[in-house]
Amino acid sequence: MLEIRNLHACVDGREILKGIDLTIPAGEVHAVMGPNGSGKSTLSYVLAGRDGYKVTEGSVLYRGQDLLAMKTEERACLGLFLAFQNPVEIPGVTGVNFLKTAVNAVRRSRGQSELDAMQFLKLARRKAKELGVGEEMLRRAVNTGFSGGEKKRYEALQMALLEPKFMILDETDSGLDIDALRVVAEAVDSFRSPERAMLVITHYQRILDYIVPDKVHVLAGGRIVQTGGKELAVELESTGYAQFTEQAA
Amino acid sequence: MIDTTPWLDALHQAARVRSDAAGLPTRRDEAWKYTDIGALGVASFPLAGRPQGSLPTVAPLTTDALQLLLVNGSLQVLPGAELPAGVVIGRLDGKASAELVEAHLGKVIPAEAKSLAALNSGLFDDGVLVRVGAGVTLERPIEIVSVGQAGGDPLAFHPRCLLVIEDGGAATLVERHQGSGRYFSNSVLEIALGAGASLRHYTLQDESPEAVHVATTGIELAAGSRYAGMLVQTGSRLSRHETHAALAGDGASFELDGAYVGAGKQHLDNTTFVTHTAPGGKSRQLFKGVLDDQSHGVFQGTVRVERAAQKTDAHQLSKTLLLSEQAEMDGKPELEIYADDVKCGHGCTVGDIDETALFYLRARGIDAETARQLLIEAFLGDVLEKIAAEPVRTAFAAVVGECLKGAHATRRTNDHHQG
Numbered sequence: 168m169l170e171i172r173n174l175h176a177c178v179d180g181r182e183i184l185k186g187i188d189l190t191i192p193a194g195e196v197h198a199v200m201g202p203n204g205s206g207k208s209t210l211s212y213v214l215a216g217r218d219g220y221k222v223t224e225g226s227v228l229y230r231g232q233d234l235l236a237m238k239t240e241e242r243a244c245l246g247l248f249l250a251f252q253n254p255v256e257i258p259g260v261t262g263v264n265f266l267k268t269a270v271n272a273v274r275r276s277r278g279q280s281e282l283d284a285m286q287f288l289k290l291a292r293r294k295a296k297e298l299g300v301g302e303e304m305l306r307r308a309v310n311t312g313f314s315g316g317e318k319k320r321y322e323a324l325q326m327a328l329l330e331p332k333f334m335i336l337d338e339t340d341s342g343l344d345i346d347a348l349r350v351v352a353e354a355v356d357s358f359r360s361p362e363r364a365m366l367v368i369t370h371y372q373r374i375l376d377y378i379v380p381d382k383v384h385v386l387a388g389g390r391i392v393q394t395g396g397k398e399l400a401v402e403l404e405s406t407g408y409a410q411f412t413e414q415a416a
Numbered sequence: 417m418i419d420t421t422p423w424l425d426a427l428h429q430a431a432r433v434r435s436d437a438a439g440l441p442t443r444r445d446e447a448w449k450y451t452d453i454g455a456l457g458v459a460s461f462p463l464a465g466r467p468q469g470s471l472p473t474v475a476p477l478t479t480d481a482l483q484l485l486l487v488n489g490s491l492q493v494l495p496g497a498e499l500p501a502g503v504v505i506g507r508l509d510g511k512a513s514a515e516l517v518e519a520h521l522g523k524v525i526p527a528e529a530k531s532l533a534a535l536n537s538g539l540f541d542d543g544v545l546v547r548v549g550a551g552v553t554l555e556r557p558i559e560i561v562s563v564g565q566a567g568g569d570p571l572a573f574h575p576r577c578l579l580v581i582e583d584g585g586a587a588t589l590v591e592r593h594q595g596s597g598r599y600f601s602n603s604v605l606e607i608a609l610g611a612g613a614s615l616r617h618y619t620l621q622d623e624s625p626e627a628v629h630v631a632t633t634g635i636e637l638a639a640g641s642r643y644a645g646m647l648v649q650t651g652s653r654l655s656r657h658e659t660h661a662a663l664a665g666d667g668a669s670f671e672l673d674g675a676y677v678g679a680g681k682q683h684l685d686n687t688t689f690v691t692h693t694a695p696g697g698k699s700r701q702l703f704k705g706v707l708d709d710q711s712h713g714v715f716q717g718t719v720r721v722e723r724a725a726q727k728t729d730a731h732q733l734s735k736t737l738l739l740s741e742q743a744e745m746d747g748k749p750e751l752e753i754y755a756d757d758v759k760c761g762h763g764c765t766v767g768d769i770d771e772t773a774l775f776y777l778r779a780r781g782i783d784a785e786t787a788r789q790l791l792i793e794a795f796l797g798d799v800l801e802k803i804a805a806e807p808v809r810t811a812f813a814a815v816v817g818e819c820l821k822g823a824h825a826t827r828r829t830n831d832h833h834q835g
């Protein structure tokens with residue numbers, strides 16, 4: 168589903184990604200762990216197509232197409248979803264307006280009919296309830312004044328509404344309380360299907376108890392330095408990244 | 417010239433002498449540093465005569481509005497409806513309600529030398545008088561529509577209005593400026609609020625794209641009176657909207673919000689002077705502008721708190737969003753404080769579209785153009801939302817929305833040419 172080949176990328180003229188190779192077939196969940204500043208979020212932004220993240224070498228194939236040639240919104244319409252590490256506050260844009268615009272943009276691109284206000288509200292309320300997102304949060308401005316945990320639930324709600332094919336979860340677990348982590352992680356896990364795939368970026372193996380990964384990768388110094396199974400995450404909890412940072416430096 | 421009274425003639429005469437001698441202000445005058453009022457040749461525009469031919473009809477913004485129509489500064493239509501006791505809506509000729517007019521006209525806004533208000537005082541030919549008597553709440557909004565109609569040749573006119581709300585009275589005023597062709601509209605509106613009186617005032621400046629618009633609004637607030645204003649500017653080629661508020665009685669409250677959208681070579685100036693002379697007053701101003709292409713915005717706000725005005729709470733804020741690199745904003749908020757126990761604040765920000773927010777929206781499948789539109793509307797939204805009267809809010813928002821779309825249309829063609 169996603170094939171990353173020798174991906175190099177710069178931010179502000181500084182090379183952050185230094186040759187990433189990563190293939191995630193449909194139906195699989197891959198976890199990426201790694202020290203702070205190793206380039207995990209940078210990788211997620213490059214995949215989502217953020218301005219200012221310049222690819223200098225390499226390629227990314229997504230569902231057989233050249234991902235890097237597409238605009239951000241085209242990638243999203245083709246089912247790529249990034250749950251942000253730091254969701255953005257947008258004062259003045261209400262949740263309902265934002266979510267409805269997004270859902271209908273994606274539906275249009277799939278050749279589905281747009282939802283009217285009533286249909287959308289019904290859907291949004293149901294999904295919000297499942298994820299423990301309060302209904303009043305839908306009326307508030309996007310992420311504005313939300314607590315850290317509320318923002319993460321809101322990301323999960325967006326994912327549930329947009330029904331993506333490939334999900335990148337950038338530290339969706341951090342900031343969530345223990346119960347919320349379970350609710351959100353189970354919701355994400357229920358998205359697993361043979362047609363979907365996921366990249367779960369995390370610092371803790373707890374979320375991987377709910378969303379059991381097929382593979383765990385360690386990203387350090389802008390490269391994947393080790394790949395293993397679920398047990399690698401457990402191992403890292405005790406060993407830390409010292410071995411890799413030395414190696415990368 | 418309509419038939420007037422001797423004292424009104426004297427007022428005209430005195431003002432004319434003052435403005436003839438001094439002429440129009442220039443950019444060398446401190447208050448006009450950012451706006452060159454003479455640049456488009458308005459000084460030589462001939463005075464408009466009485467409008468000829470059929471009158472334009474303008475659908476009122478609210479169905480229950482008491483509409484007055486001025487064409488080229490001349491009052492053409494007065495509301496036919498029967499008015500509640502204590503309410504006068506009529507022609508400002510110095511004869512009707514003579515005492516009232518004499519007490520206020522030219523007093524709220526004195527005809528200072530080299531001011532556009534003096535030019536108006538010297539030349540206005542016709543105008544509107546509104547009086548809401550003590551303790552009367554006028555439920556139906558008054559809507560004053562000023563239409564400029566210029567044919568092949570440019571013309572100038574000087575509409576004049578006086579609105580007096582006596583103690584404890586309340587009213588809503590909708591003020592609209594629009595038209596076609598090349599003209600210079602130089603209006604003056606004087607508002608006197610008695611003790612405990614209140615006014616909601618919604619202004620839409622949607623003048624012809626070739627028009628030069630100058631408006632001077634004066635508001636005098638007696639004790640415990642309340643003014644809540646909204647000033648939306650979308651039209652004209654060059655505009656200067658000046659508001660002078662005097663919080664002269666204890667505990668008066670003045671609130672003015674502004675929203676403006678500039679595109680092309682438009683120049684939009686919002687200038688305010690708020691003076692607190694009595695204790696316990698509160699003033700709030702929030703101006704938000706979106707400037708595209710080579711448009712130019714100005715916000716000059718002066719808040720003056722005199723020694724006697726203890727416990728004043730005054731705040732002014734100007735925020736501007738620049739959509740193009742050639743758009744320009746001059747902001748000059750000023751506080752002059754002579755009292756010691758006050759709460760005052762001011763600020764001025766100029767920025768462009770939040771790229772992070774744009775990315776977030778696009779990452780959810782929303783195309784770049786729609787995402788930009790959402791962010792711009794949101795920027796102005798919190799100002800427009802403050803319009804309490806729903807039909808007025810919808811109508812103002814629609815005009816602003818159209819302007820933003822227009823700005824976007826030019827952007828798209830520009831992008832296309834570049835790409």
Ligand SMILES: Nc1ncnc2c1ncn2[C@@H]1O[C@H](COP(=O)(O)OP(=O)(O)OP(=O)(O)O)[C@@H](O)[C@H]1O
Nearest residue numbers: 178179183201202203204205206207208209210252
């Ligand atoms: N706009 C920027 N300008 C300069 N450097 C940047 C910019 N954005 C990111 N970086 C740098 O790129 C490196 C990688 O950052 P990134 O956010 O991808 O790390 P991360 O692996 O996600 O870390 P964390 O675990 O803390 O979230 C860091 O050193 C960071 O300072």
Ligand SMILES: [Mg+2]
Nearest residue numbers: 207208209252
């Ligand atoms: Mg990160």
